[in-house]
Amino acid sequence: xxxxxxxxxxxxxxxxxxxxxxxxxxxxxxxxxxxxxxxxxxxxxxxxxxxxxxxxxxxxxxxxxxxxxxxxxxxxxxxxxxxxxxxxxxxxxxxxxxxxxxxxxxxxxxxxxxxxxxxxxxxxxxxxxxxxxxxxxxxxxxxxxxxxxxxxxxxxxxxxxxxxxxxxxxxxxxxxxxxxxxxxxxxxxxxxxxxxxxxxxxxxxxxxxxxxxxxxxxxxxxxxxxxxxxxxxxxxxxxxxxxxxxxxxxxxxxxxxxxxxxxxxxxxxxxxxxxxxxxxxxxxxxxxxxxxxxxxxxxxxxxxxxxxxxxxxxxxxxxx
Amino acid sequence: xxxxxxxxxxxxxxxxxxxxxxxxxxxxxxxxxxxxxxxxxxxxxxxxxxxxxxxxxxxxxxxxxxxxxxxxxxxxxxxxxxxxxxxxxxxxxxxxxxxxxxxxxxxxxxxxxxxxxxxxxxxxxxxxxxxxxxxxxxxxxxxxxxxxxxxxxxxxxxxxxxxxxxxxxxxxxxxxxxxxxxxxxxxxxxxxxxxxxxxxxxxxxxxxxxxxxxxxxxxxxxxxxxxxxxxxxxxxxxxxxxxxxxxxxxxxxx
Numbered sequence: 001x002x003x004x005x006x007x008x009x010x011x012x013x014x015x016x017x018x019x020x021x022x023x024x025x026x027x028x029x030x031x032x033x034x035x036x037x038x039x040x041x042x043x044x045x046x047x048x049x050x051x052x053x054x055x056x057x058x059x060x061x062x063x064x065x066x067x068x069x070x071x072x073x074x075x076x077x078x079x080x081x082x083x084x085x086x087x088x089x090x091x092x093x094x095x096x097x098x099x100x101x102x103x104x105x106x107x108x109x110x111x112x113x114x115x116x117x118x119x120x121x122x123x124x125x126x127x128x129x130x131x132x133x134x135x136x137x138x139x140x141x142x143x144x145x146x147x148x149x150x151x152x153x154x155x156x157x158x159x160x161x162x163x164x165x166x167x168x169x170x171x172x173x174x175x176x177x178x179x180x181x182x183x184x185x186x187x188x189x190x191x192x193x194x195x196x197x198x199x200x201x202x203x204x205x206x207x208x209x210x211x212x213x214x215x216x217x218x219x220x221x222x223x224x225x226x227x228x229x230x231x232x233x234x235x236x237x238x239x240x241x242x243x244x245x246x247x248x249x250x251x252x253x254x255x256x257x258x259x260x261x262x263x264x265x266x267x268x269x270x271x272x273x274x275x276x277x278x279x280x281x282x283x284x285x286x287x288x289x290x291x292x293x294x295x296x297x298x299x300x301x302x303x304x305x306x307x308x309x310x311x312x313x314x315x316x317x318x319x320x
Numbered sequence: 321x322x323x324x325x326x327x328x329x330x331x332x333x334x335x336x337x338x339x340x341x342x343x344x345x346x347x348x349x350x351x352x353x354x355x356x357x358x359x360x361x362x363x364x365x366x367x368x369x370x371x372x373x374x375x376x377x378x379x380x381x382x383x384x385x386x387x388x389x390x391x392x393x394x395x396x397x398x399x400x401x402x403x404x405x406x407x408x409x410x411x412x413x414x415x416x417x418x419x420x421x422x423x424x425x426x427x428x429x430x431x432x433x434x435x436x437x438x439x440x441x442x443x444x445x446x447x448x449x450x451x452x453x454x455x456x457x458x459x460x461x462x463x464x465x466x467x468x469x470x471x472x473x474x475x476x477x478x479x480x481x482x483x484x485x486x487x488x489x490x491x492x493x494x495x496x497x498x499x500x501x502x503x504x505x506x507x508x509x510x511x512x513x514x515x516x517x518x519x520x521x522x523x524x525x526x527x528x529x530x531x532x533x534x535x536x537x538x539x540x541x542x543x544x545x546x547x548x549x550x551x552x553x554x555x556x557x558x559x560x561x562x563x564x565x566x567x568x569x570x571x572x573x574x
Contacts, residue, residue, distance in 0.1 A: 027414075062425060067358075070496070086453075149434070174546060183434035183437075183440075184429075184440060185423065185429040185432050185433050185460065186423065186426070186429045186430055186433045187420075187421045187438055188411075188418055188419050189419065189424070189426075189429055190410060191408065191410065191415075192408050192411070192419045194407035194410070195409050195411060196405060196406070196407070196408050196409070198370075198402070199402065199405070199406050199407070199408070199418075200408075201389075201390045201391050202390050202391075202394055202399075202400050202402075203391075203394055203399075203419070203420060203485060204391050204394040204424035204485075204486075204487065205391055205394045205424040205425075206389075206391050206424075206425070206426070209426040210426055213426060213430075227478065252483050258408070
């Protein structure tokens with residue numbers, strides 16, 4: 001990423017310094033949530049923005065990874081990383097099972113399948129009391145243990161700051177991977193499918209395999225984010241992985257800019273700010289989301305980040 | 321090179337293509353003409369696998385391709401351009417060509433993507449892109465997003481993609497490539513085609529532009545209402561009364 005390298009450095013520096021500002025407070029808690037939701041929005045962006053496949057099941061996969069990781073560690077005694085890896089793989093497997101029949105259908109029917117899947121999974125989270133704790137949620141999910149780093153000593157993840165760094169490293173690695181994928185031959189093929197599937201077909205490409213691949217990858221990443229989330233909260237509940245959460249993530253991608261790299265994480269930030277400011281008006285939440293969605297689709301189909309960047313460039317002279 | 325035998329395709333009772341047979345000789349240019357609705361694009365779709373014919377068989381290089389899927393047919397060496405959009409609009413010109421030149425199967429692309437960035441565009445392929453950019457005059461716009469390009473340049477880009485494509489197409493099927501192009505742009509496109517033909521490629525061309533068709537085709541097949549009504553060299557076709565009647569004054573751009 002030669003042209004945008006300063007963005008990476010900026011993010012790296014800000015990211016490392018941040019906990020010294022936030023410490024154990026609410027800001028750090030917010031930051032952890034935003035990092036995890038960046039993974040969610042960027043993975044959905046891979047699906048939506050780069051391949052042109054809408055999915056309203058991201059919340060469900062978020063939850064499948066979450067519950068699986070939590071339960072494995074809590075009841076089966078898995079160590080943290082093992083639980084996370086297995087949860088991610090399991091989520092990917094389920095995505096494979098859903099993806100294979102869905103993408104064989106024509107047109108936008110797979111979107112309906114994702115919606116149906118989300119609703120079914122939410123019901124399972126709610127109803128399978130013995131496994132998930134149902135509407136009471138799952139309490140007592142353990143946090144990861146300590147690791148000792150050379151020079152820095154033992155780093156405990158029980159503190160907010162410790163967990164922040166854990167989330168930060170994961171977010172960084174995942175985004176680096178996504179950035180690399182986009183520029184690779186696979187990435188170009190995905191974008192070709194998005195722009196003109198018929199033409200891609202006539203040039204020798206089989207879209208089915210690519211669609212399944214990116215669906216499994218994106219959903220698996222959502223599962224990974226889920227694992228990271230519940231081990232931080234030490235708690236899981238169906239409401240955290242509902243249809244509305246799927247819509248939230250969808251909004252974050254659209255707000256920030258589907259198909260851009262830095263857009264979706266920016267969308268996470270913007271939506272979080274909106275949520276903070278509208279804290280009093282929780283009841284109006286759905287209404288506001290609806291309005292937001294309509295506004296974005298009509299006036300800002302490219303999201304907020306691009307127009308904002310152009311505006312900034314006009315005001316601040318940049319040295320190219 | 322390409323043999324179409326007794327091709328028949330109907331859509332809910334409407335016979336779009338009725339017992340059409342044609343053959344394209346190697347290194348020749350065959351024109352497929354006819355009034356609107358005569359079944360030209362459906363014929364194209366059947367040959368390239370977007371439609372399944374009810375009757376008839378299609379052979380490419382003596383191998384049957386009837387009913388095969390478009391990507392399989394493309395991998396055998398058939399390239400096709402489309403009537404409206406045949407390019408990737410949100411990508412740059414250069415990215416369009418990279419997609420054309422790189423492998424198409426997921427397995428190969430996945431393996432390449434895991435390795436170092438240097439392997440993503442091997443030097444011989446980069447060179448091929450560069451040569452085509454130069455030859456078609458697209459080099460100056462190579463970093464431009466295709467959606468921003470004028471229509472004529474988009475059409476040239478589509479042709480350039482075929483020139484650069486892996487696997488290299490030996491049969492170019494072009495569906496109304498000159499639609500919407502100016503005189504000069506048509507001549508430009510024709511010269512690219514002549515160069516390709518010299519390099520040993522074969523063409524099957526659907527067009528309305530009579531000046532271009534009569535100028536470049538070795539042989540012409542005329543369709544009307546789904547049936548073949550005439551076949552022969554340009555001179556014979558122009559003199560054919562039935563062909564003239566079928567068009568009834570729709571001479572195309574002369």
